[in-house]
Amino acid sequence: MSFEEKHKQGYELLHERDLDKSLDTARQLQRMNPDAPEGFTLEGEVMQKLNQWDSSIKSFTEAIEKDDDNGRLYNLRGYSYLNDDDAEKAREDFERAIELEDIPAAHRNMVLYKVMAGKGNEAITYLLDRIRTDPRDVENWILMGDLMKKGGHDEKAKTYYEQVLKMDPENEYVKSLLEE
Known part of the structure; x- marks a missing residue:
C-alpha cells in the first residue's frame, strides 16, 4: 500500500x-x-x-517542524493547547493559522479562546465581524446562537439559528435546538 x-x-x-x-x-x-x-x-x-x-x-509540534507553513497544523495544535489550559499558546497558534491561511475554523477557535479567557464581549464582537466578513459560513451563525443561548438570550439565539436554517435547511443540530 x-x-x-x-x-x-x-x-x-x-x-x-x-x-x-x-x-x-x-x-x-x-x-x-x-x-x-x-x-x-x-x-x-x-x-x-x-x-x-x-x-x-x-x-502536532513534530508535524509543524516538518511543515511550518501549514495553517491547519497550527490550528489543530492551538485547539490542543486550549484544552490543555494553555490559552496564550493557543492564541498564538490560532493567530499563526489565520496569518498563514485565514482558516475559518481558526477564527472560530479564536472566539472560543476569548470566551475561555473571560473576554466574552471581545468574543462576540470578533464573531460578529466574522459573520459580516463571511455571511455564508453557517458555523459562525451557530456559534453565535450558542453564545447567546449560554448567555440567557434565548430569543436572540433563536434568530441566529433560524438564519442557519435558511442557509442549511437540513442542519440537524439547529433543528433540534429550535424544537426544544
Missing part, C-alpha cells in the same frame, strides 16, 4: 472511531516517511479524540 493510500486509510479509521487502528496507521506512516508531517498529524488527531492533549501537542 502506498503512503497516500495508507494516509487515506488512517483518516477513514479515525472517522470510523477505530482509534487504535488509526494510531497504528499513523505510526506506520511515520516509519514509511519520517520527514513527512502526515503521520504525526494523524497521530495528533487521534490523541485529540482520546483527550490526550499533551501527546497531541507533541505530535
Whole structure:
C-alpha cells in the first residue's frame, strides 16, 4: 500500500472511531516517511479524540517542524493547547493559522479562546465581524446562537439559528435546538 493510500486509510479509521487502528496507521506512516508531517498529524488527531492533549501537542509540534507553513497544523495544535489550559499558546497558534491561511475554523477557535479567557464581549464582537466578513459560513451563525443561548438570550439565539436554517435547511443540530 502506498503512503497516500495508507494516509487515506488512517483518516477513514479515525472517522470510523477505530482509534487504535488509526494510531497504528499513523505510526506506520511515520516509519514509511519520517520527514513527512502526515503521520504525526494523524497521530495528533487521534490523541485529540482520546483527550490526550499533551501527546497531541507533541505530535502536532513534530508535524509543524516538518511543515511550518501549514495553517491547519497550527490550528489543530492551538485547539490542543486550549484544552490543555494553555490559552496564550493557543492564541498564538490560532493567530499563526489565520496569518498563514485565514482558516475559518481558526477564527472560530479564536472566539472560543476569548470566551475561555473571560473576554466574552471581545468574543462576540470578533464573531460578529466574522459573520459580516463571511455571511455564508453557517458555523459562525451557530456559534453565535450558542453564545447567546449560554448567555440567557434565548430569543436572540433563536434568530441566529433560524438564519442557519435558511442557509442549511437540513442542519440537524439547529433543528433540534429550535424544537426544544
